[in-house]
Amino acid sequence: MSGLSPDGDEGRALLRRELLRPEYNAENPVLRFLEWLGRRLDAGLAAAGAADPLVAAAVMVVLLAGALALAWLVARARSERDPRRPGPDAITGTGLGSGDLRARAEAALAAGRPEEALLDAFRALAVRQVEAGRLADQPGATAREVAAALAEVAEPAGGPAPGRRDRAAGLHRAARLFDGVAYGDRRVGADEVTAVMRLDDDLAGRR
Incomplete structure (x- = not known):
């Protein structure tokens, strides 16, 4: 990464690495949405990078923050559905003897x-x-x-x-x-x- 303002190629590489993290692949619909989002972001980052490196940096920060928020929501949903991790109020519905x-x-x-x-x-x-x-x-x-x-x-x-x-x-x-x-x-x-x-x-x- 060059200085504090990544160019379009560096921004796309960072975003791809983030979107490949396992938590984004928990559900097929989510994966399909992220693939679609990645294609849209490629075009958006390329356009922003050509216009102004600072704009590209700002766009990348916003998008990475959104991707991290989505990962947290997916992980939370999986945790709530996991029968091996009952909520604190579960008594007999734990699936364990x-x-x-x-x-x-x-x-x-x-x-x-x-x-x-x-x-x-x-x-x-x-x-x-x-x-x-x-x-x-x-x-x-x-x-x-x-x-x-x-x-x-x-x-x-x-x-x-x-x-x-x-x-x-x-x-x-x-x-x-x-x-x-x-x-x-x-x-x-x-x-x-x-x-x-x-x-x-x-x-x-x-x-």
């Missing part, structure tokens, strides 16, 4: 990411109860709805009332923590994560 979610929670806790660990620990608890047939699989259910449903089946009707109350309280507390982390940027510690894991173990041992 309870064992995988629990292992992921334990790994996150060991790595010093307690908020991430708490989300997966609660998901593991809910999915384990779905797998056991005690909770309906409703991916759109909220954490509080999951806690309320499990509080009713956490102990047989003839079981000790204090035990039922303790488990119900633990479920509602875990749901509040889940919501606080998922929606309110709440910080949690290792003790709160392990409490959810112990509750998961407690519920898993009850038939």
Whole structure:
């Protein structure tokens, strides 16, 4: 590149390299649009470069900014559609089994990411109860709805009332923590994560 004002050929080369980045090729319609855009830009840059190098530089900066914005939008759309990356509020609709979610929670806790660990620990608890047939699989259910449903089946009707109350309280507390982390940027510690894991173990041992 010569100085601060690239000529038409240099501008086209820079733009081509940018448009070849993998994130622009995520969807065929996007790729076709970018190919069309590239052809139009070739003509536009050539005309601008012939007229004034400063105009060419300004056009290139604007176009590269637009291309980067498009790449960000494509990457965000792919992330939102990727079932391996559920939103923070997803509970049972993660596509993972309870064992995988629990292992992921334990790994996150060991790595010093307690908020991430708490989300997966609660998901593991809910999915384990779905797998056991005690909770309906409703991916759109909220954490509080999951806690309320499990509080009713956490102990047989003839079981000790204090035990039922303790488990119900633990479920509602875990749901509040889940919501606080998922929606309110709440910080949690290792003790709160392990409490959810112990509750998961407690519920898993009850038939």
